[in-house]
Amino acid sequence: MYAGLFAVAALCAAPSSFAENPIIQTNFTADPAPLVHDGVVYLYTSHDEDDANGFKMLDWRLYASTDMVNWTDKGVVASLKTFPWAVQDNDAWAPQVVERDGKFYMYVPISVAGWPKNVIAVAVADKPEGPFRDALGKPLIDKAEGYFDPTVWVDDDGQAYLYWGNPNLWYVKLDKDMVSYSGKIEKVASKPANYQEGPWFYKHKSKYYLAYASTCCPEGIGYVMSDKPTGPWTYNGDIMAGNPGATGNHPGIIDYKGKSYVFGFNYRLNFAETPIHHERRSVTATELTYNPDGTIQLLPWWDGVGAKQLHTLSPYERVEAETIAWTSKVKRDRDRPIDWAPGVKTAKSDKVGMYLTRITDLTYTKVNGVDFGQAGASTFTANLASGGKGGVIELRLDSVDGPQIGRLTVTPTAGWDDWQTQTTPVSNAMGTHDLFLVFKGEGDAPLFNLDSWRFSKP
Structure with a gap:
C-alpha cells in the first residue's frame, strides 16, 4: 500500500503558495517533533506501518524544510534496534530531539520485556540527521508512572527540563550532560485541565507553555502558561478543538523565521483508503498566532490548507x-x-x-x-x-x-x-x-x- 495513492483527489486543494495537509504523504507519520537548527526545520516523527490496525511502530523518521512547504525525506534516523535491550516488535512511540553543545539528543518512550509500563530512553548524535546511538544502554526514566511522550526544553540559563506523562504529568531537571538527572522526579500536583498525554514544553518570549493532547476522545490540543518553567500553570483553553474524525492528537510547536507553527496529525490518508479507523496517521502543520498577552488564537481542525511558503525554491541547484x-x-x-x-x-x-x-x-x-x-x-x-x-x-x-x-x-x-x-x-x-x-x-x-x-x- 502506498500512503500517497489516495492524495490525487486533493491536488490543488490549496493555493500554490501554501502547503497541503498532510505534509507527508509517502509514509504514515505521527507525533511530530520539530527542531529548528541552523536555519532548517528538522521534523522528527514516529511512523505507523502501512498495515497497522492498532499502534504498530518500529522506527523514527526525519524530514527537513526551509520553506514549510517542500519537505525533504531524510529517512529513518533511529529504530528499536538502536536500543537492543528494548522490546523489538512495537512501541517506537513519540520522540523529541534537542540540541546542546553540538550534540543532538533524542528522547523516546519504548517498552522493556517484563515491565508493566514504558520507559524513556535517550540516544545521541553528532548531527541532526543522525546516526543516533544509544546513550546509556538502559532507561533514563524508569521510576515514575506513565512513561509516555517525553518533551525537553533547555532554558535560557542552561537548565534543561524533561516533561512526560499519561495520564499524569511529570517532570525532572536534567543534568548538563542531558543523559542524567540528580534531582527528584516531580509530579505536577494540579494536572492541566483536560490533559491526556503528548505534552510539548517550550518557551515563547517570556512565557513558558505546555501544549498537550486534550479531552479524549477525540483529542484536541489544549495548553497552559506560566512565568516559570515548573509552574504554577494557568489553563487558557484550546489551540485546536477535537474532531470526530480523529481519536488522537499530538502537538509540536516552534518559532521559525519570524512566524510560529503548530504541528499535529490527522487520519486523512487512512480515511481516503478506507472508512475503517486504523492507527495510520499523517503529520500536519499550520501557522499559529499569539495574542499580545501571550495567549494563543484558536485554530480550526486540520484542513487541506497548511502553512504559507516562506520562500521560493531554486531549480538551478541540486x-x-x-x-x-x-x-x-x-x-x-x-x-x-x-x-x-x-x-x-x-x-x-x-x-x-x-x-x-x-x-x-x-x-x-x-x-x-x-x-x-x-x-x-x-x-x-x-x-x-x-x-x-x-x-x-x-x-x-x-x-x-x-x-x-x-x-x-x-x-x-x-x-x-x-x-x-x-x-x-x-x-x-x-x-x-x-x-x-x-x-x-x-x-x-x-x-x-x-x-x-x-x-x-x-
Whole structure:
C-alpha cells in the first residue's frame, strides 16, 4: 500500500503558495517533533506501518524544510534496534530531539520485556540527521508512572527540563550532560485541565507553555502558561478543538523565521483508503498566532490548507528527488541499512542515500514555488537508475496536465544500482510555478529510481 495513492483527489486543494495537509504523504507519520537548527526545520516523527490496525511502530523518521512547504525525506534516523535491550516488535512511540553543545539528543518512550509500563530512553548524535546511538544502554526514566511522550526544553540559563506523562504529568531537571538527572522526579500536583498525554514544553518570549493532547476522545490540543518553567500553570483553553474524525492528537510547536507553527496529525490518508479507523496517521502543520498577552488564537481542525511558503525554491541547484510538497503513489526509500545499529556496514550504493523508488506509470511529485527567473531554463538533468524498461519524466507547470516544458526519456541503465545522469532540453520555463514531475511508462512494474534533479540556465 502506498500512503500517497489516495492524495490525487486533493491536488490543488490549496493555493500554490501554501502547503497541503498532510505534509507527508509517502509514509504514515505521527507525533511530530520539530527542531529548528541552523536555519532548517528538522521534523522528527514516529511512523505507523502501512498495515497497522492498532499502534504498530518500529522506527523514527526525519524530514527537513526551509520553506514549510517542500519537505525533504531524510529517512529513518533511529529504530528499536538502536536500543537492543528494548522490546523489538512495537512501541517506537513519540520522540523529541534537542540540541546542546553540538550534540543532538533524542528522547523516546519504548517498552522493556517484563515491565508493566514504558520507559524513556535517550540516544545521541553528532548531527541532526543522525546516526543516533544509544546513550546509556538502559532507561533514563524508569521510576515514575506513565512513561509516555517525553518533551525537553533547555532554558535560557542552561537548565534543561524533561516533561512526560499519561495520564499524569511529570517532570525532572536534567543534568548538563542531558543523559542524567540528580534531582527528584516531580509530579505536577494540579494536572492541566483536560490533559491526556503528548505534552510539548517550550518557551515563547517570556512565557513558558505546555501544549498537550486534550479531552479524549477525540483529542484536541489544549495548553497552559506560566512565568516559570515548573509552574504554577494557568489553563487558557484550546489551540485546536477535537474532531470526530480523529481519536488522537499530538502537538509540536516552534518559532521559525519570524512566524510560529503548530504541528499535529490527522487520519486523512487512512480515511481516503478506507472508512475503517486504523492507527495510520499523517503529520500536519499550520501557522499559529499569539495574542499580545501571550495567549494563543484558536485554530480550526486540520484542513487541506497548511502553512504559507516562506520562500521560493531554486531549480538551478541540486534538488533531492525526495523533496516534495505533494505526491501520488511514489514511495521514498533509502539504499542503506535503516537501523543505524553500531557496527553495521553500509552498502556501496549508500553514497546515493535517499531516492525515489517504486515509480510507476502516472505517478508524480509536486514541488511548490519553483523560481525559474525571467531568463528561464534551458536543460533538465536527472540522476537516475533503471533496471527495468525506463520511462518518461514529463515536466509540467502548475498541474499534472499543465503546460509541458520538457520531456526526459529515461534510458535503462545497467541495473538498479547503476546511477547515471540523463539530460533533456526545456523551453518556456520562466517565472515562479509549481513543478510537477509526471512519470509515465509501460506496465505496472517500477520504471526507474530517481535520486536528484536540477535545471540549467542558457
